[in-house]
Amino acid sequence: MINIVLFGPPGAGKGTQSENIISQYGLKHISTGDLFRKHLGEGTALGVKARSFMDNGKLVPDEVVIGMVEDFLNENSDAKGFIFDGFPRTVAQAEALDELLEKHNTEIGCMIMLDVPQDELKKRLLERGKTSGRVDDQNEEKINVRIQEYLNKTLPVAAFYENQNKTCKINGVGTIDSIFADIAASIESHMV
Ligand code: AMP
Numbered sequence: 001m002i003n004i005v006l007f008g009p010p011g012a013g014k015g016t017q018s019e020n021i022i023s024q025y026g027l028k029h030i031s032t033g034d035l036f037r038k039h040l041g042e043g044t045a046l047g048v049k050a051r052s053f054m055d056n057g058k059l060v061p062d063e064v065v066i067g068m069v070e071d072f073l074n075e076n077s078d079a080k081g082f083i084f085d086g087f088p089r090t091v092a093q094a095e096a097l098d099e100l101l102e103k104h105n106t107e108i109g110c111m112i113m114l115d116v117p118q119d120e121l122k123k124r125l126l127e128r129g130k131t132s133g134r135v136d137d138q139n140e141e142k143i144n145v146r147i148q149e150y151l152n153k154t155l156p157v158a159a160f161y162e163n164q165n166k167t168c169k170i171n172g173v174g175t176i177d178s179i180f181a182d183i184a185a186s187i188e189s190h191m192v
Pocket of ligand 1: 010032033034036053054055057058059060061065085086087088089090093136146
């Protein structure tokens with residue numbers, strides 16, 4: 001049983017590597033970005049709250065995200081472990097996640113941090129925008145806002161997990177398979 005945070009800037013490859021991790025370790029995947037896009041598509045009240053932030057590349061307010069994650073954990077309490085993809089993105093979210101997991105008698109085992117240079121991120125996001133249909137990938141200005149949000153609000157989360165000795169930094173440039181091999185080695189070194 002292990003809970004993993006997959007961490008990195010937009011375009012680092014979190015979604016792609018999540019798929020590999022899920023199939024190898026049988027963890028339950030929670031992507032807050034995917035959940036928000038689902039709410040947006042269904043036009044729920046939560047989707048309405050999130051839309052303007054997402055459309056502008058800004059982070060959705062903590063209380064909205066944390067409430068959504070809490071519901072997900074309660075609905076999936078039989079999971080053998082979780083992979084958190086795109087969450088936590090602020091220190092307040094990281095603190096809330098520790099509290100939520102404690103209520104479920106568990107904790108984060110490791111935080112995998114995918115390291116990718118900024119030029120490469122922009123290139124990947126613009127390329128993804130051609131096929132993903134994601135409005136937030138199609139405009140360089142919005143991409144810059146998202147990267148700036150990451151640097152200002154999300155990067156401090158790395159120190160939060162470093163203080164708990166849970167951070168594993170992985171080079172996110174290379175083939176999907178070689179990056180996954182590094183991730184798997186880190187996960188296995190943290191498994192009990
Ligand atoms: P993603 O698919 O992870 O790139 O997320 C797309 C958008 O959803 C982000 O630009 C934010 O507007 C919003 N979002 C996703 N996860 C979070 C989070 N943990 N905290 C705040 N906003 C989030």
